[in-house]
Amino acid sequence: MTAYKELEKIFGTISDLGHVSAICGWDETVNMSNGGGPSRANAMAALSLVMHNMIVDPKLGDLFKKAKKLKGLTNWQKSNLREMHDQWQDATLIPGSIVEELTKVNSTTEHAWRELRIKNDWKNFRPHLEKTVAIVIKEATILSDHYGCSLYDSLLMGYEPSFNSKELDQLFGKLKKFLPKFIDKVIAKQNEHTILLPTGPFAVNKQKELGLKLIDVAGFDFNRGRLDLSHHPFCGGVSDDVRITTRYVEDDFTQSLMGILHEAGHGKYEQGLPRKWRGQPVGQARSMAVHESQSLLQEMQICLSKEFITFASKHIKEVFGMDGPEYAPENLYRYYTQVEKSLIRVDADEVTYPLHIILRYEIEKDLINGEIKVKDIPALWDEKMKEYFNLNTKGNYKDGCMQDVHWPCGSFGYFPSYTLGALMAAQLYSTVKTEHPAIPSEIEKGKWKTLNKWLEQNIWSQGCLHDTDKLINNATGESLNIDYFKNYLTNKYLKA
């Protein structure tokens, strides 16, 4: 067996254990009994440590040396070798004890968050988050020493290796300039119209039926995936068994519906990853930013278009047995594209969303870089919510700094991926529409084939063959360009 093949075998086993870990991670959120928390945390930590020990096995260093000298590797194999090497590099830097602690602390904090968020209990949550931040900083210190970057940049790399905080400061700086005035203009324009509210109750089983129907139309493969309930919607599981989740409220079907379509966008990316490279690093999704581009392209670019809403409104009426002007496509479109300064990120519209991200980015960057402490978060949150949205969050932790699952999970550096994804989505959809101008009218007829085929060819099937910049260049002919997003918003919200 060549050194390359031996590496493939080792990373294949790590991927198999990752499969088990992903399913248990989903289970923890969807099914686990409260009393099962502590022993689950131990079990997941032990599994992480086993995976970690496999990747830091000293023999891998030799195998990489030998594999790099091999002639005749295909491009995919070369990229796989690069991805394996990157994973190995990161892993060898972090001692097993820290990996174990990370998993255990994150699991405990996430579990505490689930209980304490609903009680608005920052006081009891804070010590948990402090433990999480402390151990994450320990990890970041090691990574940043090695890579010669800031603490926060060393975490960013884990989600999107193609962008550092200097570049994000520039991109986000442009958005901070553009958005506030733009938002005010849009809100003023939208105030010219009255929007009729669809009023429920909308039975949860009907909402689920509707969601299942529409993601089926969108091409989510139910032979390799399912939809369940969880506090915080997410897309988990593995490529051949994708687990998307949502939450329902009886008096409003609109949020769960778009939530499901968003997560199904993630799910289709996972399902469309190159079959031939399942279980190998090169067969995985490129980055969290690219992942978000796929969920946002589906949710924002497609499903919040007049064409899709025209298609969907028929099914909405049918499933709930409702009719009337509030279910007319034009009203539903206005309802769904309403721009509002609001407290909750996951409920935010695509126009205000980047400011929610920038707020979190600014706080978590300073937190990880040691410029602020966990205790400072609520005041900073409140200050920035006032600055960006003129909203008060004092004492409202539940809808303030305790609203997201990311920090309790230790996922610092993830948030920017959402906005990077939104920028990519605008650029990708602009390109595919130029190449296939019939797509919007196809979507109106419930036909997603052309779009899905293009995405599969240009994004999904590419796995980690290239880095994000090359991937976007190959698909669109240029690097990430913020103008696509600005033009998209302007056309949709001011010109149309």
Place this chain on the structure above:
Amino acid sequence: MTAYKELEKIFGTISDLGHVSAICGWDETVNMSNGGGPSRANAMAALSLVMHNMIVDPKLGDLFKKAKKLKGLTNWQKSNLREMHDQWQDATLIPGSIVEELTKVNSTTEHAWRELRIKNDWKNFRPHLEKTVAIVIKEATILSDHYGCSLYDSLLMGYEPSFNSKELDQLFGKLKKFLPKFIDKVIAKQNEHTILLPTGPFAVNKQKELGLKLIDVAGFDFNRGRLDLSHHPFCGGVSDDVRITTRYVEDDFTQSLMGILHEAGHGKYEQGLPRKWRGQPVGQARSMAVHESQSLLQEMQICLSKEFITFASKHIKEVFGMDGPEYAPENLYRYYTQVEKSLIRVDADEVTYPLHIILRYEIEKDLINGEIKVKDIPALWDEKMKEYFNLNTKGNYKDGCMQDVHWPCGSFGYFPSYTLGALMAAQLYSTVKTEHPAIPSEIEKGKWKTLNKWLEQNIWSQGCLHDTDKLINNATGESLNIDYFKNYLTNKYLKA
């Protein structure tokens, strides 16, 4: 760290991985998408191999040598050392390649069984089962060579180390003598009464509500467990997060209800295992036979008593909003204790049940010992069903030899545990009733405390401190004695 403590640490990690494996095993049956099967099978096989490699690590041999010389171990530690040693012994005998193959083949066969059973498709299922039997025999060959016993006995040991097939032949021989005539007498006696059938439909969510209510009363801890749906009811998960499952049919609530109570009996045993020894071999359930004794004690001895059915009938009427003579305790009791010669083991009453087991025992013993082949099973099944019950199963694989999950899972040697458990249950309940004669009247009032406390003290909290024989002796003052079961059946079905 002493050698003993080092062993505790290693077996703790193996238990953590076992936790993850148990949750994924439950998930496979309850949630997994069909398309996820092949990659799940790979992942579970990889996990098994990792666990196997941990236990066969050569350093363990030395640790056991050192640990055995240690002075001052407590009784629990000594028993833990014995259980660790037994697990290590079994594991070191089986090469990793066979373990991996076992997991992969069993997972694939079980998955095929789930698809093919409903189609009555023996032809396509047979090659899967042949693969499973072949690899199981490979394993048994190694074990039996080492232990100097028959192939089948080497598998029996995995479920109940205290009984071999010679002893089972004797016990089952007595039952084969006693039961057929007894069954005819009972059926003749029961024919004197007319039984009114409760007729549905009984909504599945109401059936679930009823099941949840009654196992709550019985002391199942929902903070450390849950109830879900699966093709074949089982009790899985881990002690602090027990996963019991059932299946519902709309026109009959009675089966799912007793099924849930049965599985909750397993679940309570798991939940009651010694907290202090979680994650260690001595903290696990004693054997599958003892496990079945706990589910059967709950289902048969308690829940199929007049007292419990009197209690349950109130809830049955309330949940379904039903009334009338068919829901009267006396009629429900007659309905539930009806004895019938039938095709399906899991639906069989406690009187005919042992013959279903003996049939399977005789076939699997000969199959594993190489005296018959997989292709011979349907004819043998049919022949024995004729002999024991005068029932024809020709061509009806679905309700014949394809009805059980055990063989597709590779669990040969498990079936006897059911009947051993039934015998133990009768002996245990006879003892506890002698010590606490008020228990039946407490059960009628929905009070399970005295019973649960006795079971916890005498069985659950004992884990693997003793072997099964000692456990039963400590609890009842004598070894397993078939007379308790015979007396129980005679009192319940002929005298009462």
